[in-house]
Amino acid sequence: MSENKIEHIRHSLAHLLGAAVLDLYPGSKLAIGPAIDDGFYYDIDIQGVISDNDLPKIEKKMRELLKTWKTFEGREVTSLEAKELFKDNPYKNEIIEELSDKGEKITLYTSGKFTDLCRGGHVESVRDIKPDMFKLSRVAGAYWRGSEKNPQLTRIYGWAFNSKKELGEYVAMLEEAKKRDHKKLGPELDLFLIDEVVGKGLPMWTPKGTIIKFELENFTRELEKKCGYEHVSTPYLGGEKLYQMSGHLDHYSQNMYAPIDMDGDKFYLRPMACPHHIRMYQRRQWSYRELPVRYAEIADYNRYEKSGELMGMIRVRKFQLTDAHLFVTPEGLKDEFKRVAGMIIEGMKAFGLLGIVSYRFSKRNPENKEKYYPDDELWNQAESTMKEALDEIGISYKEALDEAAFYGPKLDIQAKNANGKEDTLFTAQIDFLLPEKFNMEYIAADGSKKRPVMIHRSTIGSLERTFAFLIEHYAGAFPVWLSPVQAVILPISDNQNEWAEKVYEELKAEGIRVEVDKNNETLGKKIRAAELQKIPYLLVIGEKEEKAKSVAVRQRSKGDMGQLKLEKFIKKIKEEIITKKP
Known part of the structure; x- marks a missing residue:
């Protein structure tokens, strides 16, 4: 049909x-x-x-x-x-x-x-x-x-x-x-909450959720450093003039909150950091030899979403984006955009998400005069450059009319959540417009002043949305490196508590996130409780393990692995953590 x-x-x-x-x-x-x-x-x-x-x-x-x-x-x-x-x-x-x-x-x-x-x-x-x-x-x-x-x-x-x-x-x-819905698993695994008193669309990360958040942040910063990015920090407010210059007040105000009046001046909770990063670039003059300039920031954003459109951690009103803005020469644009796409793909591989995404080339609708900046030449140049880059990368994509940002076309990397709804996970955009609006410059090889081109991109998207997709993709059973608790020690009786504490201290000293279950319950109940929390490794300690200075290992995905010397187990789990095995 x-x-x-x-x-x-x-x-x-x-x-x-x-x-x-x-x-x-x-x-x-x-x-x-x-x-x-x-x-x-x-x-x-x-x-x-x-x-x-x-x-x-x-x-x-x-x-x-x-x-x-x-x-x-x-x-x-x-x-x-x-x-x-x-x-x-x-x-x-x-x-x-x-x-x-x-x-x-x-x-x-x-x-x-x-x-x-x-x-x-x-x-x-x-x-x-x-x-x-x-x-x-x-x-x-x-x-x-x-x-x-x-x-x-x-x-x-x-x-x-x-x-x-x-x-x-x-x-x-x-x-x-x-069973995979992050709105169900998040509270069950004590990862995040959305409290009606705090406000709709304003998620809070629990201690366990924050461990994963920090892992995502660390991964992002390390990948960005490897790819030549510099990290910056900018305020989550911006003055009215900044958003007038950028065009946000003309084209994006429906997604912004009402201004805050301070001493007669208007300030806005920022929906994006691109104007801030542009002003960072403009603090001094740049030579073509120094480009591309790559600024990255895990930035706080506030965007208005209607109550009916809010959904768990996927659609929220306050979030953190692994954002970056690159300033490149027109000649270097295509190759830099290809590097950006490759970097995003590398991040998806690390999270095991590569197999569930699709690629969308989001273009403007020339008939929609209100949504997009009216400069056909700039738009045609941006869209043709992005198409060439995508074709050379060799990824399969579909074109989507009227899905571009107001300032330029986008590569949107899409994925469906557990309920089948498609959302954008990661994005990369080419922008000829904002450099024009801010009169950005660099000194070219011939000594003349020229206009750079801007690339907007997110390394792993917003922390909240990516977190939600990871919960659903893994049904809460995260890879070891992302798991808030990587191993739990289960002493069979109080007689093994001393050895359990020594095992705990050794694992903790090696940087492994570990807990000890000393509850006065049967071993079966302890195992069941740990399995419900989807902890990757269960270390059972009885009299035999204490004498052998070992642990009986149960792996979440494979079941009983038998008795291992403690040092051997430490080597095994650390290898999984260091290599970020999905």
Whole structure:
């Protein structure tokens, strides 16, 4: 079945869902009901309260209505006709007014006794929809238009696939995904929390989570040093003039927080560090011989996200980005961009993520005048250079229109989270615009002043989002080098506590993160507790191990490894840590 056809089926099912709800809950008001990647949903102002327990009843009604529907009949109407039909529905009326203001046509689609405001894109025949190819999945809350200032609606989600078999396979995959969901595993493993009192979208790293955070930071800085970067530190605020010069206030203000007034001057929590790094570059004059200049910083950023779009550690309002900005000559741009891409790929290999990512060449939409800086020559130059670099690297990528930053095209490295939603993990961007806006210069070989080109890139993305993907990718069972606790010592009885302490001190002295479980529990319960915490190595100590100055090793992935001399175990685990074995 074509991608277009399954999308039409999903869209048609959204209509069917809306009709079923109106039948079961008279007086409800339908808002919007689109097709989505795995099915469909409808946002509804429902008369009464419903929960997941009501879904079978709604599903049954959908199948009853399906038998009575044949086709979708569309017709164009005036705004007055549409408003009359939906006179009691403020959500549809708002959409009708917007369409009317834009001069766009207004269309209605009818199937059976149900009519909805819709642009179209349905099945040619309702017979294309089989009763066993869809299933309602869950009930959630959603603010109208995604803004918490608007009424909260009830969102009913459904899955839809080409066949009963595909649907079953997808549901089974989601069951596995639930076990990996970072929002579930994070608190269970005591890695992070999002506290409603602190605020939505403001994650906090626990002691164990912070150990992993520091490992990510150390890895990033070491890789950047190896690749010739210098580390800088800049403030998380910026003055109004800085963001006027950069264009952020013109093109990015919807993602920024309101200004802070200090002594009559306006300051903003920064959404990006590129203007700061530009001003760092401009502190002195540079020769072409000194370029590229590479500034790296693990920087604090604050970006506004609507409440309905926040999700665990993946979409947050405050985060840290492993950011960097490079200033290069036009002649050196392509080769430097290739080096940047290679560096990001090296980072993904270390984390074992290379096999789950895809590459997206994000370009501007020339028709979208509000989003992008209007200079066709600069845009064409940036996009053609990036395309050449990507083709020479030899990676497989897809082009995406209207996904660029306001100042330049991007290489976005995408990955799907446990719930199947795609997000950007890492990014690299070419920018001819900001050097122009800030009048940046370097001295060329002939003594003239020329404009550098800028590359924006993140080594391993934001710490929060990468952390979330690592939790889900490994289901919380991190590689040894990333694990907050790398080994736990399990004395069989109190008689072995003295040897357990000596083992603990030796491991700790070697830089191994280790704990001792002295709880008055059976060995079986201690082992189970350690396994639930997904600790890589369990070191059981009994009378035999104490006499032999050894440990009985249980490895998380391989089970019982038998008795090892302590020095041999230390050598083994240190090798895994040093080599960062995935």
